[in-house]
Amino acid sequence: MKLMVVGGAGYIGSHTVRQLRAAGHSVVVFDNLSSGHAQALPEGVTLVQADLLDAASVKAALEAHQPDAVVHFAALIEVGESMRAPGRYYRNNVVGSLNLLQSVVETRKIPLVFSSTAAVYGTTDAVPIPEDAPMHPESVYGETKLMTENMIHAFHVAHGLPYIILRYFNVSGAAPGGDIGEAHPNKTHLIELACLTALGQREKMMIFGEDYPTPDGTCIRDYIHVQDLADAHVLAVEALASGRQEAGTYNVGLGHGFSVREVLDAVDAVTGRPLTREIAPRRAGDPPRLVADAHRIVQELGFNPQFTDLKEIVRTAWEWHRSHPHGFDQ
């Protein structure tokens, strides 16, 4: 198959491009490179450098490349920034997605796989969180993802657009080999921050709250390895293309979590460079546990994550950061 991967030069996008090619598919990437990296793309992948907000260029790319399906990652993803600049987030994430949806139904009506997030659930007491849990996103970022989910569903009902929505929990790690990995303009992810701290780029690691009702008092999150997540996209594309699935929404996580302390301990063990840790108060809106109920994707798409050991996950991240201490810019 030929896939168009929108936002394919980003962290999860570039890993998905790699796994799609490993599965024998060809790939065209559509990316504005606002936060993605052309260097993250393997040779043989066509890059259309353009913006979803330019509706004509989306349509032109679909017509020029005639893909069999679209995988859509393109979005601004910072929770804090989304609260300070909501207009940018609504514009980029919602209007951009609307342009893509309209172009798809007007040109080829091919299946779409959409990159969503556990942030659509908001703070919840459900542990683990099933896909039908109430959705009350607490950030503009999460809201833009929920709006886009709703738009996709409406296009399915009105126009028969086949789709799979994947709601990611905490994405982590890097492809083994260390040549691609996480390189966001702003760093907010725990394992990335810990690796950069181990490299001496930051002074210490903050632990926000050690008085949560969890075994060691720190928050628990479900860390899904980026290569496993990329494989989930391959499964989704293939299920849609074969007609086995017409529409579905799936959590992507391991179904169990690790605490902040467990993660930092794993980083210490993998790097051999114990991190300085500082305890700080809880942050508003951080629930004690966010863990996926991941049964549906296992049962319906045959998802079978390979990276279930925390140290293995950390080892792949460390391999990337140590060999690319400044990401792709070195």
Added chain:
Amino acid sequence: MKLMVVGGAGYIGSHTVRQLRAAGHSVVVFDNLSSGHAQALPEGVTLVQADLLDAASVKAALEAHQPDAVVHFAALIEVGESMRAPGRYYRNNVVGSLNLLQSVVETRKIPLVFSSTAAVYGTTDAVPIPEDAPMHPESVYGETKLMTENMIHAFHVAHGLPYIILRYFNVSGAAPGGDIGEAHPNKTHLIELACLTALGQREKMMIFGEDYPTPDGTCIRDYIHVQDLADAHVLAVEALASGRQEAGTYNVGLGHGFSVREVLDAVDAVTGRPLTREIAPRRAGDPPRLVADAHRIVQELGFNPQFTDLKEIVRTAWEWHRSHPHGFDQ
């Protein structure tokens, strides 16, 4: 004060323009006239004929006219059409509103009054429905209104935009005098349909379901007179401009409802032309009762609806339709 009324040439917009002027304010209308009517505007009102999807024209109008507040009605409003053409609805209602919001915060950061709907609640068992009821809109139309409410709230949090959101129940009637009234391209509202049927433009009135758990078996809805609703906008604008309110969301209804049979009986009595009625099965998604809990707007904004008698409401509608059997096009 000087108000910019976006969508001011439509049914509710034009009544609000009139009430704003009656309260001593001056008005500029911004309307693309896609479903509004320039004839619905009184002399002395400036009409900017332009589209919210043209962001530059919104900004230019705000800069040229320097209003003290904006009242935003512009939207596509047909539930059924919204399910068949979701892209048009997301584009017009959500992207259009986003353009307006961004223009407002970038130019003048003036208060905004937004036209929302009871459709944001979806089917609910709550009778009456309070403003904090769960929101699960069941149509794309309702969803676009909820999305816009959420965007407005985010702009308030991020940029201090003062706002009042008004959620309308069933809007009905016309300004006494019969010179402006309902003239939608497609007719879906019960009282309008009944008046046009009494005029012989339609054969009969359908009653969808007479086996609902209500006293006469037909659905009950909360009919708010359009002139009362217009006054609610005047109160909202004045509360924001005076600084008494910074942000609020209010149902606008009478707080009690009338059944389909009661409405048709009132039309028969007012017109003296008994309608042919036909019983049909229930329609999917029609709950037995939709009635506003209207206490909040009474208490906080001093709302005091004048049209509480069903026959009076129907009389004003009949006055308009009888004198304008083809709306503004005669």
